[in-house]
Amino acid sequence: MQSWSHLADAMTAGRTVSADSGEALGLSPARLTITFGFGPSLFDSRYGLARLQPARLTPLPAMHGDALTDSRSGGDLYVQACSDDRQVAFHALRTLTRAASGVAHPRWQQSGFRADSGAQTPRNLLGFKDGTDNAVKPDRDVWAASPGWLRGGSYLVMRRIRLDLAAWDRLARSRQQLAIGREKVTGAPLGLKREHDPLGLSRLDSQGRRAIPLGAHVRHASPSENGGVRMLRRGYNYDDGLDVLTGKPDAGLFFLAFARDPRAQVLRVLEQLATYDRLNEFSTPLASGVYAIPPGTRRGGFVGAGLLG
Numbered sequence: 001m002q003s004w005s006h007l008a009d010a011m012t013a014g015r016t017v018s019a020d021s022g023e024a025l026g027l028s029p030a031r032l033t034i035t036f037g038f039g040p041s042l043f044d045s046r047y048g049l050a051r052l053q054p055a056r057l058t059p060l061p062a063m064h065g066d067a068l069t070d071s072r073s074g075g076d077l078y079v080q081a082c083s084d085d086r087q088v089a090f091h092a093l094r095t096l097t098r099a100a101s102g103v104a105h106p107r108w109q110q111s112g113f114r115a116d117s118g119a120q121t122p123r124n125l126l127g128f129k130d131g132t133d134n135a136v137k138p139d140r141d142v143w144a145a146s147p148g149w150l151r152g153g154s155y156l157v158m159r160r161i162r163l164d165l166a167a168w169d170r171l172a173r174s175r176q177q178l179a180i181g182r183e184k185v186t187g188a189p190l191g192l193k194r195e196h197d198p199l200g201l202s203r204l205d206s207q208g209r210r211a212i213p214l215g216a217h218v219r220h221a222s223p224s225e226n227g228g229v230r231m232l233r234r235g236y237n238y239d240d241g242l243d244v245l246t247g248k249p250d251a252g253l254f255f256l257a258f259a260r261d262p263r264a265q266v267l268r269v270l271e272q273l274a275t276y277d278r279l280n281e282f283s284t285p286l287a288s289g290v291y292a293i294p295p296g297t298r299r300g301g302f303v304g305a306g307l308l309g
């Protein structure tokens, strides 16, 4: 973690590293950020860390409908490189992987993308705005308070969710909107005009039916249906070409959410969605993970020092 922190510091500032592989030479860091995390398995008997395992850091149970692949799930360590330039992100991961050679090796890897101009809410591969209602109070919803080494960090829940886009495309737009609970073009709650209008889950349409029907994704994901819990969603679309076994597209949502308590917040919503969400017909979760994300560090320190230092 010391050398990773050092490398992350250099690369996010656009400096070369020793024996640099070179593919990012001359490129700006393009808002490169690097996020590190620790999975529950890091705290087993191998490294003497068991007594420092956060009580909240345990693998999430498989949900109804999950088709999880072990080799794409979990992991002792989590490394995420984000940049506006994919080549810069690639270089960062390659450099960190090389530096860890002999100590840690990649278990799985996922590329993702989002049309994140900042000007409007990005869309997922279903074609809907994703991230409209993502307001959190960081101290209440995101930053972990304990154990001491994790204070000011967070937890990250990962779900790699394949979407059946061919089936989705066969659905008329009006039916897609009923499945999500929002208008496709504007992102407004069904029947309303503006993206950030409140959902109004008890609203009725002109025929006296629920404007946002039972089964709509936003209804069952909404804080008001889940004891008020909120999380910070920060997912990416992914496109891994064709599945080698089925010949069908392997594309979907690499769902990522930060929370102060992964079970009380994210698992709670996952359970609701597994039971009621219309999107289940069009989605298959293929991988899952939960990681403790230690707080950042000041220059001269290193990420994870509270745990490992």
Ligand code: HEM
Residues within 6 Å of the ligand: 124, 126, 128, 129, 130, 131, 132, 133, 134, 159, 161, 180, 182, 199, 217, 218, 221, 222, 223, 231, 233, 253, 255, 266, 269, 270, 273, 279, 283
């Ligand atoms: C099948 C994959 C998924 C797709 C395609 C998807 C898509 C969407 C879309 C289009 C919205 C409406 C826009 C917005 O408010 O951001 C939304 C809202 C939301 N989604 Fe998902 N989502 C997926 C999975 C999940 C999962 C696994 C969770 C949590 C465990 C989740 C939690 C939420 C929450 C909390 C909202 C906001 C609800 C509200 O309006 O209050 N989603 N999602």
